[in-house]
Amino acid sequence: MTIKKTTQHLIAGLCALLCTSLAYSAVKTVENYGYPITDRFAATVVGTPEEYRAKLPKSIPFKTRGITIFPERVTPDVFFYGHELLYSVALQDHEAPLIFLIAGTGASHNGAKNTNMAKAFYQAGFHIVSISSPTYNNFVIAASKTGVVGHAEKDAEDIYRVFEKIWDELKGEVTATSFNVTGYSLGAFNAAFVSKLDEERNSFNFERVLLINPPVSLYNSISLLDRMTQDIPGGINNFDRFVDRLMRAYTTTYQSTSYKDTAAAGGDDFLYQTYKALQLKDEELAALIGTSFRVSSASLVFTSDVMADYGYIKPKGLVLNRYSNLRIYNDVSLRLGFTDYYHEFFYPYYKAEYPNISRDKYIASMSLTSIADYLKSAKKIKMMGNADDVILEPGEINFFPEVFGDRATIYPHGGHCGNMNYTDNVAHMVAVFTDGGH
C-alpha cells in the first residue's frame, strides 16, 4: 500500500517535473535577469525586496475621487457605502498622454500595485486614471451592469463605461494627447477585451496597451487557485488551525521587530524577512496564495449574489441591511471556490441569455485564446509575463510568444506579479508607453 502510494507520488512528481521543464524550455525568456527570488510561490507572496525595487517618488498627487455610474440604481442597504465608484487620479498640470490602470482580482484603485504603477507612469509624464478590478466589491456594487462579474466581454463593457464617464468629468480639467491602458493579472485580461471593444466604440482609440501577467484562460487560472486552497493541511475546514500555525510562526518574526506599527509590519520587506526566517514550504506558500484569492472570491460571490438577488448564498428576496449579521454568508462563501461560483452561479445566470452555448464553449470563450486573432493583429498591444507564473497551466506561457511574437516579453522568473516592482520590470513598463519598449 505504502509502496504503491509512494510510486504514485513519484510518477506524479516526475510527470509534473517533465511538463514544467518542457514548458519552460520552449519559451524564450529575458537574459541576465536579476530579480532575486527564483521560487515561483515565494516570489508571488513576497514581491520585490526593498533593495531591488525601482526608485519611485515617495508620493505623487494620487487622489481618490468618486463617481456615480448608474444614477437610477438603488444600492442595497447592506452595501450602503458603495453607491459611488471610487477611483484615483494623478494629473499633470500640462497636456500629457493618459494611462488607464486596471487592478487585478479583488484589488482596489489605490492598492499597492496600482499605486506603484501610478508613481512610475506619473514620474514619466503621464496623467493617471486608476480603477479597481471589476471583481472588487465597490465596482460590483457601483459599476457592474448585471452584478455578476467575471465575464470577459461584459466586464469590458462595464470598464469602458466607467472610463467614458470618468473622462467626461476630467476632460474639462486636463488635456490628454493620447489614451492608453494597462492592467495586471485579471486587469491585464480585462485590458485586452477593453482594447478590442474600443475598436468598435472608438471613444478613446487607444494608442498603446500593455498586459502584465495576464491569465490565458480564466477557468484554468481559477482552477489552479482553487486547488491551492487544498494545500491547506486538512482542507478549508482546518483553515483556522492553518492560520494559527502561520500566525505563531509569524509572531516569531514579529517579535524580533521592535515596532508595532502595522505599516512597517505589513510591507513587502517585512514579508521578505518573514519568508527568510520561516523557510516556508512551497505547499504552505501556495496555501497562502490560495487563501488570499479565496478571501477575494468570497467577497465577490456574496456581493454578486446580493446585487443580482440570484439566491445562491443568500435566499432570493431576503433584504439585508447595514446591521445584518453576515457571519453565515461569510462562512459559506469562504468555503466556495471560484470554480463553484463559475459552475453554479455564473454559468446558469448567463445561460438564460445564451441558451445554446455549452459549458465547455462558455469556458473557452472566457480566454485570450478566443480573441487570439485580434491580439495577433493589434500591434499596439504588448505583454509582459513570467515563465513560472503560478496562475498559468504548464505550457500556457507559450500562447504569448505565439500570438504576440516579439511584442511579448517573458521573464524567466517572478511568479505571479512578484517582480512588478523590480527595477527592470518598471523600466520596461514605462518604456512600452514612452518609446515602444523594443
Place this chain on the structure above:
Amino acid sequence: MKSILSFFSIPVLALSLGACSTGPQPQQQAADYPEPVFTAKRLLPPEKDDLDDLTAVYDPWEGMNKRIYNFNYHFDQAVFLPVVRGYEAVVPAVGRQGIDNFFNNFVDLLTIMNSALQLRGEKFVQSTGRVLINTTVGLFGLIDVASAMDIPRPVESFGDTMGHWGVGQGPYLVIPFLGPSNLRDGLGLIPDAYVQASVKSAVLSKPLDLTTTVLFPIDTRANTSFRYYENGSAFEYQMVRWLYSTKRKLDVKQ
C-alpha cells in the same frame, strides 16, 4: 483631570446609551435568518454538524458594535477626514512631523510605565532612553533624535500590561470615534489617558495643554491610513474584528 473627563465623557455616554437601547443580544439576528440557499450542510464533512466560524471572535455586543462602527464611518466622512485634510493643507509636512513626534514622546512615556509594570527591562530602558533624549536634544519631543540613533521604539499600553499578566481580551468592543478595541484595551485606555493627561497638564502651560488636546486626535487620524469600507471586503466588519483581535494577540506576545 478635567481634560481626561471631557475626552471620555462623550464615548462613555454614547456607550451607555448604546447599551441601554440595544443591549447585549448575542447573534440574535443570525438565528432569525433563513439558511443560505447554498446550504452550509452541503459543504460539511460527514462527521460534523455545523460550520466552524473561520474568523471567530467573541462579540456578544455585535448589535451595538455595528451601530457604533457605522456611526464612526459617518463621523469620519463628515468631520474627521475633512478636518484632517484641512490640517494637512494648513500645516506643512515638517510641522506635522514635529507634532507627531511630540505626541509620540508622550506615548513613549506610557511605554516606560507599562514596561515597568510588566517587569520588562529592555523595553523599559529603550523607552526611557527615548524620552530622555527626545525631550532634551529633541527639543521637547519635536525631533525624534532617538529613532535617528536607531533606538527601537516599543509601544506598550495598559491593555498590553493587563494582557501580559493574563487578562484576556474580553468581548470585542467598537469605541465611538476611536474604532475597534475590546473590553480589556478599552478599559486600559483610562489609566493611560489619565497618566498622559496628568503629565501634560503638569509640564505644559494651560493654552498649550488645550491646543494639544485638540491636536492629538487630528494627528492620530492623519497618521492612520485605515479608511472605513474601503478594504474591498463585503464582510468588512467581521474582517476588521478578526484582524484587530489577531493583531492584539500578537502584540501581547511580543
